[in-house]
Ligand SMILES: Nc1ncnc2c1ncn2[C@@H]1O[C@H](COP(=O)(O)OP(=O)(O)O)[C@@H](O)[C@H]1O
């Protein structure tokens with residue numbers, strides 16, 4: 327079963343730059359996919375179209391049965407509840423504790439207090455931060471902050487986890503920690519993971535599916551791929 | 556249960572940010588307070604004016620004086636003609652003897668003066684007291700009666716009420732102008748207060764969008780914040796309305812200038828006005844915050 331289907335998609339920004347040309351893709355449920363390519367190759371644009379931050383100018387983007395391009399602004403939240411998103415810059419709330427940051431995602435959608443507590447603790451356990459529940463983000467290392475962000479992204483049990491350069495601010499060692507966390511989420515929870523990165527080392531070590539973009543064109547889509555320019 | 560949870564959260568957030576942006580909130584609240592005081596005074600004044608102009612209008616009579624040399628048949632003829640006029644609600648007849656008796660009863664001075672006259676010399680006349688249905692047409696009705704044979708003079712309020720009503724209405728217009736200007740300034744201030752709150756919570760709002768908060772969930776705290784500003788702004792005006800009007804009413808004993816100008820009884824009047832004032836306050840707050848949300852939240 328395909329979780330994501332992309333057909334004849336083009337993305338042209340208002341300033342005239344075309345970030346994606348005629349893209350066709352299908353991604354299976356439960357897979358772990360890297361999106362690689364140099365800076366400006368269109369990785370972030372592809373990710374943004376998947377969570378409907380950007381709309382394709384042509385073609386169809388279907389995520390979990392929802393036609394993203396046709397989704398009205400008012401209904402975008404329905405898509406967002408089915409996926410988790412992680413960024414390079416963590417995007418945590420500095421005045422809230424680790425627990426509160428993760429709980430925030432569930433409070434926003436009106437979850438019950440007791441369910442919030444259980445789910446948040448489970449998510450924090452999954453990313454290995456159960457002992458930092460009451461810390462504030464500023465007292466954590468970059469790698470730990472990113473794990474909080476991952477916990478927040480998976481706390482609502484999404485089918486899909488989108489990561490845009492999640493290791494971009496981290497040293498190789500911390501980056502590998504993050505990759506281990508992502509791999510275990512993929513295995514244990516069955517979450518489909520799509521991760522944009524330009525980190526060769528990671529891609530080559532992980533041996534996952536690889537989508538290679540170059541100047542907005544799909545160059546390759548390989549199972550167990552490696553990073554090739 | 557879920558809507559209640561979300562509402563609880565929104566109210567909590569709203570109260571927090573009223574406190575966080577205290578100085579700007581206070582500016583908005585003060586502006587709402589001033590506006591509402593003027594609105595309240597305007598409401599109280601105009602309702603009272605309406606109340607006693609109605610009372611005066613009910614009291615308005617056309618007095619028809621019959622020619623001195625007319626006989627009983629002539630009077631009957633006049634009565635018939637008055638009856639025909641459609642705007643006439645009812646009328647009563649007083650002969651000059653009735654008038655004389657009434658006047659003598661009223662004052663000692665009249666009594667002695669009037670006793671010196673016999674019926675022939677008396678300056679008093681037979682009269683009809685006519686009440687009309689539509690006070691606006693009282694002039695035309697009076698003119699019609701004047702044309703009837705053997706009618707000497709016709710007297711009525713002669714625009715006294717008209718003048719009063721038009722004086723009040725021009726005062727009212729000026730007040731409305733001030734109120735509208737103040738409401739606009741208030742809305743502007745509220746828009747800016749909420750704008751500040753929104754920008755202070757930009758990061759949070761961004762995350763809310765990412766994790767799938769619905770638009771209403773994102774908007775609600777800001778709308779509620781505006782409503783809270785409106786509610787706080789109506790506290791002082793309500794106190795002024797309640798205690799101010801009570802004191803005013805007591806001081807004048809329920810009447811202004813004369814028994815004719817009767818004030819509206821404080822209860823339940825002050826409570827109704829207070830509710831209206833609170834309602835307007837909350838509404839103004841809501842309009843301001845809704846504008847800010849539409850303009851700066853872009854959802
Ligand atoms: N919001 C935008 N408006 C205009 N052009 C953009 C915007 N976002 C990205 N681009 C352009 O689209 C191309 C692809 O960008 P992006 O998807 O961010 O690439 P990557 O993430 O691979 O570095 C670049 O040329 C970039 O300048």
Ligand SMILES: [Mg+2]
Nearest residue numbers: 369370371490
């Ligand atoms: Mg990018």
